[in-house]
Amino acid sequence: MRATVRLFWILSIFSFLLATVYTIWALFFNTELGIATKNGVASVEWVGSIGLALVGLLCALIAFYVGRTRQAQGGFELPEDRLDANIDDGDAEQGFFSPWSWWPLMLGISAGLVFLGLAIGFWICFIGIPFAVVSIVGLIYEYHRGYFAH
Secondary structure (H helix, E strand, O other): OHHHHHHHHHHHHHHHHHHHHHHHHHHHOOOOOOOOEEOOEEOOOHHHHHHHHHHHHHHHHHHHHHHHHHHHOOOOOOHHHOOOOOHHHHOOOOOOOOOOOOHHHHHHHHHHHHHHHHHOOHHHHHHHHHHHHHHHHHHHOOOOOHHHOO
């Protein structure tokens, strides 16, 4: 986590510097092209300047949060931060998944129908919502019936 914190602080500083350079560039170097002029007077291109400053602020927020989380855990180091770590040290349990299940596909298709209904015509939602309900129930109760019942 220490490397992550340092990386995000570096990205934050870089973004703030880049926002400053971008603003200065827009003020002084785009006047002859007529891109950033307003009645012959140079002006700032605010979208790029504010956007880069917000990227720097977001990186600083992430760095601060990850740094505080690391301190709250007592300086816990991830396996990626240790030089003596093995590949198996970072291998954790990811959960239980059914590789043969068709319910996630059905749930994705029904969610696609619902969003298509929101985009094109609301009447399609009335078709997609019952499919979504059936898909959710099938996904939840897939181990209570058939070959894999417990």
